[in-house]
Every structure is written in C-alpha cells, then in structure tokens.
Amino acid sequence: MATTLTLEDVHALWESALRSGYWAECVAYPPDHNRVFWLGARPAGSPRLALRWLRSRAQDIAGQLDPTAAPQLEAWLLDTAAHQRALSALCQGEMVWRAVVDGEGIRYVFSARPVHTVALRGTC
Template identity: 35%
Template sequence: MTYHCELYATAPSYRGLLRRAEAATPRLALRFLRQMAGTVADLLDDAPAPADGLERPSAPLRRWTEDTDAHEDLQGLLLKGKFVPEVVRAAGSDGVLYVLAAMPASHCPCRSAALLIPAPTGPGRWAPLIHH
C-alpha cells in the first residue's frame, strides 16, 4: 500500500493544492508531513508577531512536529487504511488556512475524474479543483 500526503491552502473563496507526495510507508508519509509543517511554519514566522500577545500562527505546526504521540497515532491510522483529512492546520494572518492531510493512496479524491468544489463565480456552479 502507498500513502498520499498533501498540503493545501484554503480561504473563503479558494482552495488550492500546494504540495503532494506519495509515500511507500506511514513513516515516510509522516516525514513528508513534518517537512511541510516546518516549511509552512517558517513562512508564517516571516509575518509580524501578533501584537495582542496571542501565539504566532505557526505555533500549531511547531507543536505538531514535536508531538511523538500524534505521530504514532497518525501512523496507526494510516496502517489501518484510514483517511486523515486534517492532520494539522494553521491559519495565517491573512486568513488563509494551511492544512496537512494523509490517506492511503487508493482513498485519495485526486484519483477520481475531478474533485469538485463550489466555484467563487456563483451559487450552484461547480469547478474542478484538480485536472488530470
């Protein structure tokens, strides 16, 4: 079995796949997700720190990269063939939400003809997120 991992960004009218990878084992899937969490955390840290004393937007990602219990849980879920739509997420100061997800490759929505999301052009219209 192989595993599909992805990093995507979403906002009220937008969702985009930023990176994806196929991994041969849950451990390799975890490695990719940890690397992506670190990359996004570094980018979020480039923004000014919140003035109101709140934690930096990167904090959930940094905590997750060090959380060995969460890593073991994720690997266990993947070994059981589970789809984990939200491994960890962090919101940037610009309102963009960054999400890491993992699943067995056979469960990946990208394997379907088109993954549909509401288009920002109006209600009732649909547009493919990923074209093959």
C-alpha cells in the same frame, strides 16, 4: 552513466507508487473559499514515508507563517505522541490531518491518506 527516463517511464513510476500506497498533501484555503493553493503533494510507499514527507513540508511552511499560526504547527511537529497516533491511524487505513489558521484566516491543511487505485491502461 546517466539514465534517461521518458515521460512514459515517469508516469509508470508515479502510477506504481499510487497503486497501493499513501498520498500526502498540503493545501491552503483563503477565507473567501473561492481559491485553493496547493503547497505540495507526494505519493509514498508506506505510512512512515507519507508522514515523513508531510512533517518535512510542514516544517518548511512553518517558517513562512505569521506568528499566530507558526507556533501551532511547530507544536504539532514536536508532538511525538500525535505523530505515533497519526502513524497508527494511517496503518489502520484512516486519513490523518492537521489544520492551522493564521491571523488572516487562511487555513493550512496537512493531510495523508491511504490510496488503493486500479491502473487504467490505454484509456487516454
């Protein structure tokens, strides 16, 4: 039997994931800095899940980058020591990020950070 979720149920699920967890996102900044392109974002319940999503998204994006940026991102994806340092930093409450720049000057930023929010009920 399929379960039907209301919009309120979905908001409650996302809100609980963000209340004490992690946020991972990928953003592209063109050289003119007049625009921002969101390439994806996701809440995560643990540092490991945040990095897993971030690395998965980076792997998807790496295949679409030009030959100057793709090797930078692929090297980061294969660097297990960098992954362990990022995991450790997230566990200590620090933000982690990696940026690569393609041949056109577009900067791709992959980041994860801890979030601790307070739910504001009945304010909207």
